Amino acid sequence: MLASILAEHLQLELVGNDRDISAIAPIHTASSTELAFVSQARFLSQLALTRAGVVIIKPAWSDRVPEGCAAILASDPYLAFARATHYFAAAKELATGIHPSAQVHPEATVDATAAVGAHVSVGRGTEIGPCVTIGANVSIADHCKIGAGSRLEAGVVVYSDVHIGQRCRIHSNAVIGSDGFGFAPSPEGWVKIEQLGGVRIGDDCDIGANTVIDRGALQHTVLGNNVIIDNLVQVAHNCIIGDQTAIAACVGLAGSTRIGRRCTLAGGVGVVGHLDICDDVHVTAMSMVTKSIIEPGSYSSGTTMMPSVEWRKSAVRMGQLENLNKRVQQLEKLLSKETRDQ
Known part of the structure; x- marks a missing residue:
């Protein structure tokens, strides 16, 4: 792709000689036929040494571009890079139509522009919209809806009564609509609570x-x-997640958690059930959310890493805090009494 065409697609300005771009690469390894980007000032030292044919940078850094290197100017180079990747993606598109080995229920509806791969199963009353791609071995149960332009990668499982919106991507082996973890105790053991709701994805x-x-x-x-x-995330039954929220790997959301818009949950965060997190909250990695968050901002919990010997000492002191608190209260009472007696 010519750099000028890419810049036109991105609605950005190209400075320097036009050239063909074959791929995108990191700034320190890019060759003369590759595109790179710099989004933070701390990487400007690498810009001076790059062999990239074209770089995406901020306009203020245009005078730092090496001789012979063209530049695409963007106020947000990282966002421009993200959009540029769409023109270099090498995803293999399935041929439009239904693979002979797929099993589609007679009462299901598959748009003529959809692609349904090998050994796919589509249940009764399910609707597959225009330009949808269903990878091999995907299982979609009854009464589901897959919106236009969405893509389900190989091995995805979609239970009944799941609606997936337009232009979504579900990666391999994700499971959508499995039973929530609902059981009632009885003298004879656990009694399963049938999960009667569905899943709705925007x-x-x-x-x-x-x-x-x-x-x-x-x-x-x-x-x-x-x-x-991200990968390996558990979203329990009845959770509600607001628009533009991002959840990193290994997060666990207990049942009936309600998360607002534009929130970010970093890797390994745990959230107990039946609480609310307001809009614009960032929870740092490995934190445990045990109560509702009602004000936007960044939140953390847990202890930072330290040498094992120091951690053991701190753990012992943690167990002594209750006794220490009682002793401090006793001292405060004594001091207060002495002050009154003077």
Whole structure:
């Protein structure tokens, strides 16, 4: 692709000689036929040494571009890079139509522009929209809806009564609509609570590999628009996740958690059930959220890493805090009494 054509697609300005771009590469390894980007000032030292044919940079850095290197000027180079990747993606598109080995229920509807791969199963009453791609070995149960332009990679499992919006991507081995973890105790043991809700996923969502989104118990589990979820995430029944929220790998959301818009949950975060997180909250990695968050901002919990010997000492002192608190209260009472007696 010519750099000028890419710049036109991105609606950005190209400075320097036009040239053909074959790929995108890191700034320190890019060759004369590759595109690179610099989004942070700390990488400007690498810009001076790059052999990239074209770089995406901020306009203020244009005078730092090496001789012979062209530049695409962007106020947000990282965002421009993200959009540029769409023109270099090497995803293999399935041929339009239904593979002979696929099993599609007679009462299902598959748009003529959709692509249904090998050994796919589509249940009764399910609707597959225009330009949808269903990879090999995907299982879609009854009464589901897959919106236009969405893509389900190989091995995805979609239980009944799941609606997936437009332009979504569900990565391999994700499971959407499995039963929530609902059981009632009885003298004879656990009694299963049938999960009668479904799952509703908005438009432009991305759900990572091996992530599980459980169906609701009585109401639906809901993801808003442009929600992005990494690999190995557990979303329990009845959770509601607001628009443009991002959830990193290994996060666990207990049942009936309600997360607002534009939130970010970093890797390994745990959230106990039946609480609310307001809009614009960032929770740092490995934190445990045990109560509702009602004000936007960044939140953390847990202890930072330290040498094992120091951690053991701190753990011992942690167990002594209750006794220490009682002693401090006793000292305060004594001091208060002495002050009154003077």
